Amino acid sequence: DIVMTQSPDSLAVSLGERATINCKSSQSVFYGTNNRNYLAWYQRRSGQPPKLLIYWASTRESGVPDRFSGSGSGTDFTLTISSLQAEDVAVYYCQQYYSMPFTFGPGTKVDIK
Amino acid sequence: QLQLQESGPGLVKPSETLSLTCTVSGDSVSSRSYYWDWIRQTPGKGLEWIGTMSYGGKTYRNPALMSRVTISVDTSKNQFSLKLTSVTAADTAVYFCARQPDSSSYYHYDFWGQGTLVTVSS
Numbered sequence: 611d612i613v614m615t616q617s618p619d620s621l622a623v624s625l626g627e628r629a630t631i632n633c634k635s636s637q638s639v640f641y642g643t644n645n646r647n648y649l650a651w652y653q654r655r656s657g658q659p660p661k662l663l664i665y666w667a668s669t670r671e672s673g674v675p676d677r678f679s680g681s682g683s684g685t686d687f688t689l690t691i692s693s694l695q696a697e698d699v700a701v702y703y704c705q706q707y708y709s710m711p712f713t714f715g716p717g718t719k720v721d722i723k
Numbered sequence: 724q725l726q727l728q729e730s731g732p733g734l735v736k737p738s739e740t741l742s743l744t745c746t747v748s749g750d751s752v753s754s755r756s757y758y759w760d761w762i763r764q765t766p767g768k769g770l771e772w773i774g775t776m777s778y779g780g781k782t783y784r785n786p787a788l789m790s791r792v793t794i795s796v797d798t799s800k801n802q803f804s805l806k807l808t809s810v811t812a813a814d815t816a817v818y819f820c821a822r823q824p825d826s827s828s829y830y831h832y833d834f835w836g837q838g839t840l841v842t843v844s845s
Binding site for chain 2: 644648650652658659660661662665671703705707708709710711712713714715716717
């Protein structure tokens with residue numbers, strides 16, 4: 611199984627400041643045939659299901675604000691919130707869909723400082 | 724707009740079978756275009772993929788749960804279902820159904836149900 615790890619476990623950022631979350635996979639999730647990283651990011655607000663933010667490591671889902679961006683390749687990935695808003699308080703998860711069993715990171719909790 | 728809704732008992736006794744249904748509206752579970760999945764979130768293990776169902780009812784299951792999991796489809800009701808046998812307290816979780824937006828490969832989840840809490844307790 612591909613093990614996903616995230617850092618930090620939690621972070622508190624002032625409104626308008628940048629939040630950066632890291633995700634690492636135990637093996638590469640890059641598929642050279644189609645030049646894609648099989649990595650997604652989700653936001654889970656309290657009492658809500660996960661919401662897709664980013665797929666293929668860097669493609670923003672339709673309707674997701676452009677303050678959210680994803681980067682990285684291979685085994686190391688980053689989700690950046692460029693200017694934190696109050697509605698961004700949530701737990702953020704990365705997920706690999708390169709191979710079964712699909713696996714998720716443990717989550718990073720983002721709060722307002 | 725696609726909607727997924729999980730339903731089923733919120734309380735199951737240890738050693739019994741957990742049965743959940745996901746009702747799909749706004750699209751067809753028979754579509755060749757998608758995969759339909761079950762995922763759960765437990766306090767101890769976080770988000771865990773349970774299994775995937777594809778067109779025609781072919782299923783893929785997490786090896787960690789494989790011997791206890793059955794995923795099936797009822798096309799007449801536009802639903803797919805999960806059965807998990809011999810449950811223990813470790814199966815207490817919020818269970819989600821979700822869609823992968825393409826079946827040509829593996830994909831992310833673009834739509835999720837609201838989730839349903841299932842507690843295993845006598």
